[in-house]
Amino acid sequence: MRFDASYMRDIDYYFMDTAAGIASPLPTQAMPTELRRLIEGLRVSGLSGRVEVGCILLGLDSEARKGLADAVKTLEQGLSEGHQRSFRMGIGDVGVSISYAEGAAWEEELRRSAVQMEQSGGRHWLAVQLRRDAPGEVRAIEVIVPGRFTATELASARAAHAQKTKETIMLERPGRNDRCPCGSRKKFKNCHGRKVVEELHALACLGQFRDRSSA
Numbered sequence: 001m002r003f004d005a006s007y008m009r010d011i012d013y014y015f016m017d018t019a020a021g022i023a024s025p026l027p028t029q030a031m032p033t034e035l036r037r038l039i040e041g042l043r044v045s046g047l048s049g050r051v052e053v054g055c056i057l058l059g060l061d062s063e064a065r066k067g068l069a070d071a072v073k074t075l076e077q078g079l080s081e082g083h084q085r086s087f088r089m090g091i092g093d094v095g096v097s098i099s100y101a102e103g104a105a106w107e108e109e110l111r112r113s114a115v116q117m118e119q120s121g122g123r124h125w126l127a128v129q130l131r132r133d134a135p136g137e138v139r140a141i142e143v144i145v146p147g148r149f150t151a152t153e154l155a156s157a158r159a160a161h162a163q164k165t166k167e168t169i170m171l172e173r174p175g176r177n178d179r180c181p182c183g184s185r186k187k188f189k190n191c192h193g194r195k196v197v198e199e200l201h202a203l204a205c206l207g208q209f210r211d212r213s214s215a
Ligand SMILES: [Zn+2]
Pocket: 180, 181, 182, 183, 184, 191, 192, 193
């Protein structure tokens, strides 16, 4: 996921034109409904951290923006059926979690976000809690930085993350050069797939692979 450079460039031009006294149209960008609603929810919440989350969302490229909008839609649909309550997304050093979790589940979500941040090598994560009873309204925004939780506090979240990674690998069967499902942003062969690569290498060294042409 990357930031949308073209939008930032439009903002730069707008700034330069306006500063030079030239009338310039406001830069615009296509925004999926779910994201527009989320940004509006952040704006009216008045909560600290809302501007930062808004900037991250507005800076996403169109692909990442669509991914996030789809995830929010899935969260909303799953809400009534008691399905997945949270979505986490790392972008460079930062990350955002969007969640409908409440009470103890929200506390667990914060620890899960901390683990996701750890995995992706991030330094700053923002967790946004949405209201179940009032769609589109933001209840809380929490900032997560390294050291917020102790290793003991993160133990169960780390175990859950490891289990989820394992399940995703079995389900999606990522290729060697795909992104690792753990969220590290490394290639699978250089991350959770490394062990298999090493095993293959060892087998090759032992001459375990037969030459097909001589079979
Ligand atoms: Zn991995």
